[in-house]
Amino acid sequence: MECRYYQRLDDGKIECLLCPHHCHIANGKTGICRSRRNQDGVLISEVYGKPCSVAIDPIEKKPLYHFHSGTKCLSIACTGCNFHCLNCQNHEISQVAPSDVGHYHLTPSQVVELCLEHHCPGIAYTYTEPLTYIEYVTDTALLAHESGLWNILVTAGYVCKEPLSDLLPYLDAANIDLKSFSDDIYQHVSGGHLSTVLDTILTMRDAGIWIELTNLIIPGINDDMKMIREMCRWIADNGLADHPLHFSRFFPRYKIQDINPTPISTLKEAQRIAIEEGLQDVYLGNI
DSSP states (O other), X not given: OXXXXXXXXXXXXXXXXXXXXXOEEOTTOBOTTSSEEEETTEEEETTTTOOXXXXXXXXXXXXXXXXXTTOEEEEEEOSOOSOOOTTOTTHHHHSSOGGGSOOOOOOHHHHHHHHHHTTOSEEEEXXXXXXXXXXXXXXXXXXXXXXXXXXXXXXXXXXXHHHHXXXXXXXXXXXXXXXXXXXXXXXIIISSOHXXXXXXHXXXXXXXXXXXXXXXXXXXXXXXXXXXXXXXXXXXXXXXTTSOEEEEEOOOBTTBOSSOOOOHHHHHHHHHHHHHTTOSOEEEEXX
């Protein structure tokens, strides 16, 4: 499947225009996400119609607590991510090439049929980074809306404005992983920049998407309470005080194995600060 967001360069490479990495991809190679390949001057999505994971989940697992709570959704994921978080919880499918794992063959219409067959009212694009297979998400989400289903995006929010704007008409809700409120931490832990994620949050807000935010607190990395207060203040100042914030507990994963799980007391202190800053619904996860 040909990707929609790229341009050809004079040296035979392709510049991917999906996210701020703007990968320059030589023939036969992929970008950072591992799933978008330069094939003789055409950028190809190697995961279109090939989800590596299909499941039925409670919507609260996304987590979404204030959007159709008590219902279930069909969850799908393809391999790939444009972040390389050192603590990735799903690195077995997000930090690998499509050829490294098994997959299903499901066209967008088949995903919708599967959702209807199992009486799920909506589809969640989740587990990895759905924005790296945005063409598959957009095509599926359009058909889902036509069938009366809603669409959920679970994302780190690292995407350029044009691809995001093309997807927004078909989204109903999103959980956005706000990893910290420090650009230095974003660069060191994930390989990206905070400003893009904040722009994504505001763009979704302006489009009327229901937003819930998740902040995974890692001891010694992003657990500074002054920074957490600044983050909560930004959320409140930008009209999101009535949108849930989920503080999530860290457990050793992937390349961060030498840090103990987040103390419950740290999560409760973050929750107290968030409430002080005017956030109305603050939840603790992974506890």
